[in-house]
Amino acid sequence: MAQVIQWYPGHMAKAFRLMRENLKLVDIVFELVDARIPLASRNPEVDKLIGTKPRLLIMTKADLADPKATQSWRTYFEKQGLAVLVLDSRAPKTAATVTKAARTVLADQIAAQEERGIHQRPIRAMLAGVPNVGKSTLLNHLVTKNVAQTANKPGVTKKVAWLKTPAGLEILDSPGVLWPKFEDQEIGMHLALTGAVKDTLFAKDDAALALLAYFRQQQPTAIIDRYHLDQDAFDLSDVELLLAITAKLGFQDDYDKAAIRMLNDLRSGKLGRYTLDRP
Numbered sequence: 001m002a003q004v005i006q007w008y009p010g011h012m013a014k015a016f017r018l019m020r021e022n023l024k025l026v027d028i029v030f031e032l033v034d035a036r037i038p039l040a041s042r043n044p045e046v047d048k049l050i051g052t053k054p055r056l057l058i059m060t061k062a063d064l065a066d067p068k069a070t071q072s073w074r075t076y077f078e079k080q081g082l083a084v085l086v087l088d089s090r091a092p093k094t095a096a097t098v099t100k101a102a103r104t105v106l107a108d109q110i111a112a113q114e115e116r117g118i119h120q121r122p123i124r125a126m127l128a129g130v131p132n133v134g135k136s137t138l139l140n141h142l143v144t145k146n147v148a149q150t151a152n153k154p155g156v157t158k159k160v161a162w163l164k165t166p167a168g169l170e171i172l173d174s175p176g177v178l179w180p181k182f183e184d185q186e187i188g189m190h191l192a193l194t195g196a197v198k199d200t201l202f203a204k205d206d207a208a209l210a211l212l213a214y215f216r217q218q219q220p221t222a223i224i225d226r227y228h229l230d231q232d233a234f235d236l237s238d239v240e241l242l243l244a245i246t247a248k249l250g251f252q253d254d255y256d257k258a259a260i261r262m263l264n265d266l267r268s269g270k271l272g273r274y275t276l277d278r279p
């Protein structure tokens, strides 16, 4: 039986409480979701917390996602009345794009303030999203220097902090938060595959099999090309295929090693652009 994936350490529960306390101080929440898993990376607790507060939904890591699927997701969210931005958080000029979008979402509020004679009050924003989605990376762009620690592993930011940006935002960086129980294990697996769950918390072979099942459905040639397999390789079962890839990679029968390699290939885009969640 596959291991159940769950990750809700104390620092996340604490971060969530701090977000709740700080919510009343902010004008807008930037809700970050991973464009490869726009469904699995939307934290239902964060969604509830934001409630009717103005929000900007930012789809990050769009450079790794399937552009067509990203477009479908954007439409899907916009139909729900959400303001949506699609980004590579590492790209230059994200600061201007995000600031402009925030001002658009808050246009009525800003106009009302102007009428009362309040000009150019900084916009206070809170960043929210699952671990590793790119919150600190985006924040560093917004403040135009590297103040927030980033790394390609989940759980890097452990404290909340306010920072000012040159374009007149005041932003609260917050640690990535998951929730106590995933509704189904597909959510957990999608978070694991994309790197939002600590790697020690799930079995690599389970993840590799889920990866193969996805590529069997969506883009088998990406796997065939990357691992130099025969054209009919997908006649094999997922388990047999994992063993075939293990052999091809020269790991003999150490399929965990092959699984780790495949996960890294997936995350770094070496298997092409992919979107695990479909609208």
Ligand SMILES: Nc1nc2c(ncn2[C@@H]2O[C@H](COP(=O)(O)OP(=O)(O)OP(=O)(O)O)[C@@H](O)[C@H]2O)c(=O)[nH]1
Pocket (backbone or CB within 6 Å): 060, 061, 062, 063, 064, 087, 088, 089, 090, 129, 130, 131, 132, 133, 134, 135, 136, 137, 138, 149, 150, 151, 152, 153, 154, 155, 156, 157, 158, 174, 175, 176, 177
């Ligand atoms: N390809 C790609 N990589 C990104 C993008 N945004 C962030 N990254 C990378 O993803 C990794 C995680 O970024 P962070 O900014 O630390 O993520 P975080 O959301 O602050 O993570 P926690 O603090 O752990 O919650 C880093 O290696 C970033 O360089 C993006 O849009 N595209």
Ligand SMILES: [Mg+2]
Pocket (backbone or CB within 6 Å): 135, 136, 137, 149, 150, 156, 157, 174, 175, 176
């Ligand atoms: Mg961070």
